[in-house]
Amino acid sequence: xxxxxxxxxxxxxxxxxxxxxxxxxxxxxxxxxxxxxxxxxxxxxxxxxxxxxxxxxxxxxxxxxxxxxxxxxxxxxxxxxxxxxxxxxxxxxxxxxxxxxxxxxxxxxxxxxxxxxxxxxxxxxxxxxxxxxxxxxxxxxxxxxxxxxxxxxxxxxxxxxxxxxxxxxxxxxxxxxxxxxxxxxxxxxxxxxxxxxxxxxxxxxxxxxxxxxxxxxxxxxxxxxxxxxxxxxxxxxxxxxxxxxxxxxxxxxxxxxxxxxxxxxxxxxxxxxxxxxxxxxxxxxxxxxxxxxxxxxxxxxxxxxxxxxxxxxxxxxxxxxxxxxxxxxxxxxxxxxxxxxxxxxxxxxxxxxxxxxxxxxxxxxxxxxxxxxxxxxxxxxxxxxxxxxxxxxxxxxxxx
Amino acid sequence: xxxxxxxxxxxxxxxxxxxxxxxxxxxxxxxxxxxxxxxxxxxxxxxxxxxxxxxxxxxxxxxxxxxxxxxxxxxxxxxxxxxxxxxxxxxxxxxxxxxxxxxxxxxxxxxxxxxxxxxxxxxxxxxxxxxxxxxxxxxxxxxxxxxxxxxxxxxxxxxxxxxxxxxxxxxxxxxxxxxxxxxxxxxxxxxxxxxxxxxxxxxxxxxxxxxxxxxxxxxxxxxxxxxxxxxxxxxxxxxxxxxxxxxxxxxxxxxxxxxxxxxxxxxxxxxxxxxxxxxxxxxxxxxxxxxxxxxxxxxxxxxxxxxxxxxxxxxxxxxxxxxxxxxxxxxxxxxxxxxxxxxxxxxxxxxxxxxxxxxxxxxxxxxxxxxxxxxxxxxxxxxxxxxxxxxxxxxxxxxxxxxxxxxxxxxxxxxxxxxxxxxxxxxxxxxxxxxxxxxxxxxxxxxxxxxxxxxxxxxxxxxxxxx
Numbered sequence: 050x051x052x053x054x055x056x057x058x059x060x061x062x063x064x065x066x067x068x069x070x071x072x073x074x075x076x077x078x079x080x081x082x083x084x085x086x087x088x089x090x091x092x093x094x095x096x097x098x099x100x101x102x103x104x105x106x107x108x109x110x111x112x113x114x115x116x117x118x119x120x121x122x123x124x125x126x127x128x129x130x131x132x133x134x135x136x137x138x139x140x141x142x143x144x145x146x147x148x149x150x151x152x153x154x155x156x157x158x159x160x161x162x163x164x165x166x167x168x169x170x171x172x173x174x175x176x177x178x179x180x181x182x183x184x185x186x187x188x189x190x191x192x193x194x195x196x197x198x199x200x201x202x203x204x205x206x207x208x209x210x211x212x213x214x215x216x217x218x219x220x221x222x223x224x225x226x227x228x229x230x231x232x233x234x235x236x237x238x239x240x241x242x243x244x245x246x247x248x249x250x251x252x253x254x255x256x257x258x259x260x261x262x263x264x265x266x267x268x269x270x271x272x273x274x275x276x277x278x279x280x281x282x283x284x285x286x287x288x289x290x291x292x293x294x295x296x297x298x299x300x301x302x303x304x305x306x307x308x309x310x311x312x313x314x315x316x317x318x319x320x321x322x323x324x325x326x327x328x329x330x331x332x333x334x335x336x337x338x339x340x341x342x343x344x345x346x347x348x349x350x351x352x353x354x355x356x357x358x359x360x361x362x363x364x365x366x367x368x369x370x371x372x373x374x375x376x377x378x379x380x381x382x383x384x385x386x387x388x389x390x391x392x393x394x395x396x397x398x399x400x401x402x403x404x405x406x407x408x409x410x411x412x413x414x415x416x417x418x419x420x421x422x423x424x425x426x427x428x429x430x431x432x433x434x435x436x437x438x439x440x441x442x443x444x445x446x447x448x449x
Numbered sequence: 450x451x452x453x454x455x456x457x458x459x460x461x462x463x464x465x466x467x468x469x470x471x472x473x474x475x476x477x478x479x480x481x482x483x484x485x486x487x488x489x490x491x492x493x494x495x496x497x498x499x500x501x502x503x504x505x506x507x508x509x510x511x512x513x514x515x516x517x518x519x520x521x522x523x524x525x526x527x528x529x530x531x532x533x534x535x536x537x538x539x540x541x542x543x544x545x546x547x548x549x550x551x552x553x554x555x556x557x558x559x560x561x562x563x564x565x566x567x568x569x570x571x572x573x574x575x576x577x578x579x580x581x582x583x584x585x586x587x588x589x590x591x592x593x594x595x596x597x598x599x600x601x602x603x604x605x606x607x608x609x610x611x612x613x614x615x616x617x618x619x620x621x622x623x624x625x626x627x628x629x630x631x632x633x634x635x636x637x638x639x640x641x642x643x644x645x646x647x648x649x650x651x652x653x654x655x656x657x658x659x660x661x662x663x664x665x666x667x668x669x670x671x672x673x674x675x676x677x678x679x680x681x682x683x684x685x686x687x688x689x690x691x692x693x694x695x696x697x698x699x700x701x702x703x704x705x706x707x708x709x710x711x712x713x714x715x716x717x718x719x720x721x722x723x724x725x726x727x728x729x730x731x732x733x734x735x736x737x738x739x740x741x742x743x744x745x746x747x748x749x750x751x752x753x754x755x756x757x758x759x760x761x762x763x764x765x766x767x768x769x770x771x772x773x774x775x776x777x778x779x780x781x782x783x784x785x786x787x788x789x790x791x792x793x794x795x796x797x798x799x800x801x802x803x804x805x806x807x808x809x810x811x812x813x814x815x816x817x818x819x820x821x822x823x824x825x826x827x828x829x830x831x832x833x834x835x836x837x838x839x840x841x842x843x844x845x846x847x848x849x850x851x852x853x854x855x856x857x858x859x860x861x862x863x864x865x866x867x868x869x870x871x872x873x874x875x876x877x878x879x880x881x882x883x884x885x886x887x888x889x890x891x892x893x894x895x896x897x898x899x900x901x902x903x904x905x906x907x908x909x910x911x912x913x914x915x916x
Contacts, residue, residue, distance in 0.1 A: 167780075168778065169778050169779055169780060170777060170778040170779065170848060171779070171848050173779070173780055176783070178786035178788075178789060179785060179786060179789060180785055180786065180789035180790045180792070180793045180796075180797050181784075181785025181790065181797065181894060181903035181904075181905060182785075182793065182796065182797050182814065182905045184858060184870055184871055184872050185782065185849050185850060185856070185894075186846070186849070186858060186870075187779075187846055187848045187849045189846070189848055190844050190846035190848070190849060190856070190858055193844040193846075194842050194843075194844055194858075194860065197842055197883070198842050201883070246847075247845075247847055248846075248847055248848055249844050249845065249846045249847060249848060250843075250844035250845055250846075294820060296820035298860070298868065298870040299812060299813055299814075299816075299820065299867070299868050299869070299870070300820055300821075300868055301841075301862045301866065301867065301868045303868075305842055305860075
C-alpha cells in the first residue's frame with residue numbers, strides 16, 4: 050500500500066484561460082469553447098488529437114455532455130468532476146493519471162463555472178435531500194471562524210489581525226492589477242480594504258474572493274512526447290489530494306488555526322517532488338485564498354513558515370510579487386476571481402506563464418529569473434475542519 | 450383523584466414595550482422570537498415539565514389557537530422533541546382558548562381512570578396592527594403533568610364546573626390572520642352570569658366558599674369581563690392572582706396553564722386555588738396545593754423581572770409575517786425532506802447524539818464510526834437537551850438567509866465532551882464573547898415557500914443555573 054505519485058511522467062503542453070469576471074454576455078458553453086480553443090492553440094493541437102476529457106464544474110452543468118455538446122466532440126470519453134472548490138484541480142489530477150497509465154496519449158482537463166447567472170451574493174451550493182438540521186453557514190461565515198482563533202492562539206490583537214488580513218487583500222489586488230485576465234484589475238488601498246462593509250465576523254467585502262465566471266484548460270501528454278508540442282512544457286512533479294474525515298466541526302480538539310488536510314496533502318506533494326525546503330525551492334505558489342485568513346494560515350500549513358509566524362512575514366512583504374516567495378502573483382481568488390471549477394486550472398495557468406517566462410513584464414518574478422523552476426498550486430474545498438485539499442508541483446525542467 | 454405533579458412555563462425572551470406599538474398602552478407584552486412558534490414553545494414547556502420526572506405519560510394533549518400546521522397533528526412534533534415514548538398518544542386541541550380547558554379536563558378524566566397526561570398549551574397572539582388584540586396579547590406556553598393520585602404533588606384538582614353559551618364576542622374565518630371583536634361592554638355583561646354560576650358550582654362541589662379561596666385566577670381575552678368576574682366573585686382582593694397582563698400580556702390558550710403554574714410556584718401547601726377561564730362560556734377548576742407547591746424549580750419563575758432583550762415593534766411585525774422586508778440576495782432555504790426527518794427524528798427533534806462505547810467520545814450529530822477511535826457501530830444514544838456548553842468561537846453572518854439577519858453562528862463545546870456548530874439565538878451580536886455559557890433550545894429554523902416548517906435546536910445564552 051503506497052502513494053507512488055507520477056513524478057515527471059506527464060507534462061502540460063498547452064493551456065488556456067478566459068478572463069474571469071461578470072460575463073453577462075457569455076454562457077458556460079462560450080467559456081468552455083474559449084478556454085479549450087486557447088489551450089489547443091497553445092499546444093498546436095486540434096480536438097481530434099485529444100483522446101479523453103475531464104471536465105470540472107461544481108454546478109454549471111452535469112455529465113460529460115456539458116462539454117461534448119458545445120465542443121461538438123466526436124464520441125470521446127468525457128468525465129465530469131466535482132470536488133467543491135478543488136473541482137478544477139481534481140479534473141486535472143484525473144486527466145494526468147489517465148495519461149500516466151497509458152490509457153490515453155493526450156487528455157484535456159478543463160474547468161468552468163458560471164456563477165453570476167444565479168443573481169445571488171456569494172456562493173450557493175445545491176445539497177442532497179436533507180433533514181433540515183444543517184446550520185446554513187455561508188462560505189465567509191465558515192472561514193471567518195479562523196480569524197479570531199488564529200489571533201487568540203498567537204496573541205495578536207484585533208487591530209494587528211486586521212492589518213494582516215488587509216495586507217493580504219492589498220497584495221492580491223496589487224498583483225491582480227497587473228493581470229489583464231483578472232476580475233479586479235485595480236489596486237485598493239489598505240484604508241479602503243479595512244473600511245469595506247462587513248460580510249461575516251471580521252471579514253469585509255475585500256477579504257472575500259471574487260464571485261466570477263470563467264474557464265481554464267490544460268492539455269496533458271506523456272513527458273516523453275511533450276517536446277513534440279512545445280519547447281517549454283511543464284512537467285508534473287507531484288499531485289496530492291486528500292479528503293479529511295470532516296470531524297473538525299464536531300471535535301473539541303480542533304482549534305480553527307490549521308487545515309490538517311493541507312498539512313497532509315502538501316507533505317505528500319513535497320515527498321513526491323523531492324522538495325525539502327519549499328520556501329527556498331519554489332519560484333511561486335498559487336494558493337487557495339478564498340478569504341484573507343485562509344491565505345495566512347496556508348502559509349503555515351504549506352510549510353512556508355513556522356507556526357504562529359506567518360503574520361509577521363505577511364506584514365514584511367515576504368509573499369509579495371517581489372518577496373522571497375511570491376504567493377498568488379496572478380491576484381489569486383481574491384482579485385483574479387473564483388469561478389469554482391476553473392480556479393484550480395487557473396492556478397496552473399499562472400505557473401504556465403511564469404515558469405515559461407510568459408508572464409507580463411510588470412509581474413514577472415525575480416525567483417524565476419534567479420533560476421527557480423518549480424511552482425506549487427494549492428486548491429481547497431469545504432470549510433475549516435472539514436475540507437478537501439489538493440497540492441500540485443509543476444516544473445519547467447524534465448526529469449534529471 | 451387527579452394530581453398535578455409537575456408544571457413549567459416557557460416565556461420567550463423578548464418583550465415589547467406597548468408604548469412603541471401602534472396602539473400604545475402601558476407595560477410590556479412577551480414576543481416570541483422570529484424562530485419560535487406555538488409548537489416550538491410548547492416543546493420547551495413540555496420538556497421542562499417532564500425533565501427528570503419518574504413518570505412516562507400515556508398521552509400528550511396540546512392546545513393552541515395558533516397551530517403551526519392545519520390538517521395534521523402539531524402535538525407529534527412536541528412529542529418528538531420531548532422524547533416521549535411511541536406508546537404515548539399525542540393529540541391537538543386546536544381552535545379557541547377554551548381548547549385548553551378541554552385538554553385539561555381530558556387529562557383529569559384520564560387520571561381518574563389511572564392514566565397520566567402532559568397537558569401543554571402554547572400561543573402566539575397576533576392582532577391587526579393597532580388593535581387591542583395586538584397590544585394586550587402575549588406569547589408563551591405552559592405545561593402541566595397530570596397523574597393519578599400520588600404522595601408528592603403540586604396540587605390536587607378537587608372540583609370542576611363549566612357553563613356554556615353562544616357569546617359572539619370574537620371571530621376569525623380559518624384563513625384570516627386576525628380576529629375581529631364585538632364591543633367589550635357586551636362581553637362584560639354576557640360573561641358575568643356564566644362566570645358566577647361556574648364558580649359557585651365548582652366551589653360547592655369542592656365544599657368550600659369564596660372566603661376560603663387563597664388564590665383566585667381569572668383569565669380570558671376580554672379584559673373587562675375578567676375584571677368584572679373577579680370583582681363579583683366574593684373572593685378577597687388580596688387573593689387575586691396577578692394575571693401578568695401588564696408584563697406578559699394575555700397568552701391566549703397558554704394563559705390558564707401559565708397563570709396556574711405561576712401560582713403553584715409560590716402557593717403554600719394546603720392553599721385553595723381557583724382557576725376561572727372565560728372563553729365562549731366559563732370553566733372553573735378548584736385545586737388544593739400539595740406538598741410540592743412553592744418548591745418547584747422547573748422553567749422560568751414567572752414572577753421574576755424580565756432581563757432579556759426588548760423587541761422592536763417593526764421587528765415583531767416582520768417576525769409575524771405582517772411586514773415583509775428585504776433579505777440578503779440568497780436563495781430561500783429548501784425544505785427538509787420527510788424521509789430523513791423521520792429517520793433522524795431523535796437527532797432532529799430530540800437532540801440525541803451518540804457516544805462511543807469504546808472511548809466515550811460524543812458525536813453531534815450521531816455517527817456510526819467514532820471520530821476518535823474509529824470503532825464501527827459501537828455507539829449508544831446520547832440525550833443532550835439539558836447539557837450546557839461554552840462558546841469556543843463564533844461569527845456574525847450578514848450574508849446568510851434569515852428573516853432576522855444577521856445570523857449568529859457559534860461553535861459550542863459541551864460540558865462533558867462533544868462539539869456542536871450551531872446557530873445562536875436570543876443573543877445580541879454585539880455582546881457575544883468566547884467563553885460565554887449557552888444552553889440548547891428547540892426552534893423553528895425557517896418556513897419554506899411551500900409552507901414546511903423546519904424545526905431543530907439552537908444555542909442560546911444560558912439562564913441562571915438552577916439549584
